[in-house]
Amino acid sequence: MSQSDAILVIGPSWVGDMVMAQPLLMLLQARQPQRPVDVVAPPWSLPLLQRMPQVRRAIPLAVAHGQLALAQRWQLGHSLRQHYQQAILLPNSLKSAIVPFAAQIPQRTGFLGEWRFGLLNDVRILHKARLPRTVDRFVALGVEPHEPLPATPLPHLRSLPEQAVATLRHWLPAGLQRPILALCPGAEFGPAKRWPLSHFAELARLAHHNGWQVILLGSGKEEALGQQINALAGGVGCNLIGRTALEQAIDLLSLAGCVVSNDSGLMHVAAALDRPVVALFGSSDPQHTPPLGRQTRMISLGVPCSPCFRRRCPLPNLPCLSAITPRYVLEQVEKAWPAP
Known part of the structure; x- marks a missing residue:
């Protein structure tokens, strides 16, 4: 060769x-x-x-x-x-x-x-x-033009267990007292893809009450989202949005009992790490960019205006996402991963 x-x-x-x-x-x-x-x-x-x-x-x-x-x-x-x-x-x-x-x-x-x-x-x-x-x-693009599309394998990112535990101990020195529920409230494309912050905060409160260790993950561009959610939730979670590098976020996702995410990059990362994922779809199409994993659940209300693929919703209350209740999402979380 x-x-x-x-x-x-x-x-x-x-x-x-x-x-x-x-x-x-x-x-x-x-x-x-x-x-x-x-x-x-x-x-x-x-x-x-x-x-x-x-x-x-x-x-x-x-x-x-x-x-x-x-x-x-x-x-x-x-x-x-x-x-x-x-x-x-x-x-x-x-x-x-x-x-x-x-x-x-x-x-x-x-x-x-x-x-x-x-x-x-x-x-x-x-x-x-x-x-x-x-x-x-x-x-x-990897096959000949006339060739039928082969079965598409699921992505699979390598987990690094020792590194992941070290990352966990860095951010949560007390260690893993409870199973981790990772919340990923960002979506870089725009707010029309984001479940309301008040809903994420309510989910954090409910999950904490049910025995979960809640962490918030996201990029530096989403730092304000984490601060707002943490304030609305009364500080029940560990807000790491904008504080971790991508490598550390991957480590923490690999340890999560479940991940709740908008249609975002971290949703795809969590699915490729074979973690249980509850994915929330609003303006985007779950048939176009679904999370590719064995343990994924997608929530999409299928309202008439969805998917619109807009960055911002022209309607006052974001109907495709706001009607998804935190209690319903928690039910899906605990179906994916039994309650602690």
């Missing part, structure tokens, strides 16, 4: 999409185990890729989301010449095609999109109705 037999995957820019890319990597490894797979991805994603044994090397591309950075992308591509036989592009953007083109990779596979026809030479046409799930669209 020469080095040029390797495959370069251009990864997505969101946590959930990166998790949903793993089944493609699993398929490539199963079909062509002699061909190593490297992934170009944002630096923040390295903790995720390090938990995917299918990835030989993660190649960071430190470019802000939406930024062209033509010179930087071209320079990276030039440095990768003679290293790969095929590139598979998961984003549909023009920007994502620059690195493989600059690297002169012989086969450049991706869906037609955003004026990049000349940068690809293995162009696929995306039939959204045939492939409603994002994960299946990714997997389809």
